[in-house]
Amino acid sequence: MAKASLDKRPGDVAAMFDAVAERYDLLNDVLSVGQVRLWRRVVAAAVAAGPGERVLDLAAGTGTSSRTFTTTGAYCVACDFSLGMLQVGARRPRTARDPGPATRSPCRSVTAFSMP
Secondary structure (H helix, E strand, O other): OOOOOOOOOHHHHHHHHHHHHHHHHHHHHHHOOOHHHHHHHHHHHHHOOOOOOEEEEEOOOOOHHHHHHHOOOOEEEEEOOOHHHHHHHHOOOOEOOEOOOOOOOOOOOOOOOOOO
């Protein structure tokens, strides 16, 4: 069995997530037997962001966790290492409580490659 190592190049890691981005959320649901949905709600409840508050979701992937924060009226900005993951999330339909990335936040959506 191959062992994971920490000597991966950032571009290679991002490319791997870009390649699976379209099916990432489905894979998460299947591998966790649906538990990932509960985990998202538990984290959002623990953060307890209220209406108008801002949340910066680091390592947001496709933004499924970010959307969970918006159910209470909070604004959430998704930030991820993989631009492909963010792009998949950005193509999903918005709701009234989920206005999209950075529309009402002083933060901007970024990837690790666009940070100074």
